[in-house]
Amino acid sequence: MVSTQTPDIIRVTAPQTTIRCGVGESPIWVAKEGAWYWVDITAKTIWRLDGSSGAVSRWQTAEMIGCLAPHSDAGFIAGMESGIFHLHLKSDGNIQAKRLAAPIASDVGMRFNDGRCDRQGRFWSGTMLIDMSEPRAAGHLYRYSKEHGISAPIISNLFVQNGLAWSPDGRTMYLSDSHPNSQLIWTFDYDTDHGVPHNQRVFVDMKTMAGRPDGAAMDVDGCYWICANDAGLILRFTPEGKLDRQIIVPMKKPTMCCFGGDKLDTLMVASIAAGQAPEDPWAGATILLQPGVQGYAETAFAG
Template identity: 55%
Template sequence: MNAELIINARNATGESPVWQPQENALYWVDIPAGRLHRWQLDGHFSYWTADEMLGCIARSPEGHWLGAQQSGIFKLTPQADGRLHAEKCAAVEHALPGMRFNDGRCDRQGRFWAGTLQTSMGAEQAGAMYRYEQGLDGAVPMLQAQLTGLTVPNGLAFSPDGRTMYLSDSHPNVQLIWAFDYDIDSGTPHNRRVFVDMNAHPGRPDGAAVDAEGCYWICAIDSGQVLRFTPEGKLDRALELPVKKPTMCAFGGPQLDTLFVTSIRPQGVDLRDQPLAGGVFALNPGVKGLPEPMVRG
């Protein structure tokens, strides 16, 4: 099952792929560049640049994007001049200097979740998960942490019925994936338990997606694989990539039967054994995914 390169994007840190069916397009970000990228099925490629690092995105029914950046949650609107117009929706007070948002997505009800980490990949448990809901008027609100004590929160995904939330911690000192019971009415996770101990598998847990059968796909960074786990936490299959650092996966294509994967292009290392690092790839996983929820208004 070969991985197809769809674009040699050379992203420093490609992340947060989201399939947009109305455009037959895949969107994703390059975090340190603050760029929102778009690749369409006809091969057309374009990008827009924000004023801050851009960790993750979610689509709004109104046509703009919601993005988690360094200083908060922003409404992002691509401009004809290649810039991303940003309007702050919510601010954040980080636990430590030098932090930013990283992985995130909407739950099945359209609440936007995003996690924070130290850009230095420090070992302090200063990371947190924040939940944002639109519809607040007046002054820009301050986000409140919903889960704390994390180092590099990642792997956020929700079961098909929305009642299980998955979350990982990518830091080498942790390397765990948890499952939570998720209250779909209040958007509250509880009853955290270990779903998969990635110390027993190749690579560290990074970004994830859930397929229509309820199985959890996780990018195993440093191993060049995407792993599929059943809802019981059993390893079901492993797909190989031509790069060592896959970052996040998403289902897309007209039938939602393609698994798109972003990746990292490491700086200052010999890349002769992985010249396509930083590219975006397409895999045929043999199962279909689910539409990515939009941000609810």
């Protein structure tokens, strides 16, 4: 699929904060706090931006953290190096961490990467090799729930699991693989009663497009927004897989986007500084922009 469409330019005059993340990821909006959170994987850091005051806070984690999702019992559920954790972020800067589960068998040198909850509140996240230069599809996608614990691998043979999202009605699941050897986005029919995806098919093959598919978000129209890493773009696909919009962002390596704000009409985009020119003020930046559409709220983990 090759598009001749002219990308939108939504001007962002400065990074939202002066924070420069090595590998910024997993932005989320917590409505009850009116705050944004995101992580820096390699720096083992969780960041918080107050949506009203602009105040920034940070917490240091004991190991690399790939993703966060709100937990209904307060705090967050997170995919980290050694498993899935329940995290409570304390006002003194400390973290209370409880490991909930870990894969029964996992290769050495793996970590959890992208993750979020389905519409019923089950947490999903996938594993990947920490050393991305090793071209081995050793990653798996897992489901975790309070009732059933962690599943056996649901999807296997993934290089760099990414792009998890669910349609507004929860009946379609999206998944991507960012590795240059893959660069695919898939859709699945999703059994909402049992949390089982089936009928896997290619949604978009991004090898024919600019950038690699990274993290994603969903809007109220059921359109799928995904960061095109290495291309400095955010792409919007209709439910039929048609590219209908592109937004230029000032960072070459955007990683994941998330809708938030009081009206869910603001998009936070995280990015990577690692490997980029040190003088580039946008590399590793986290930005906020308004794309003119409303996003679909993320579901908290059903704790």
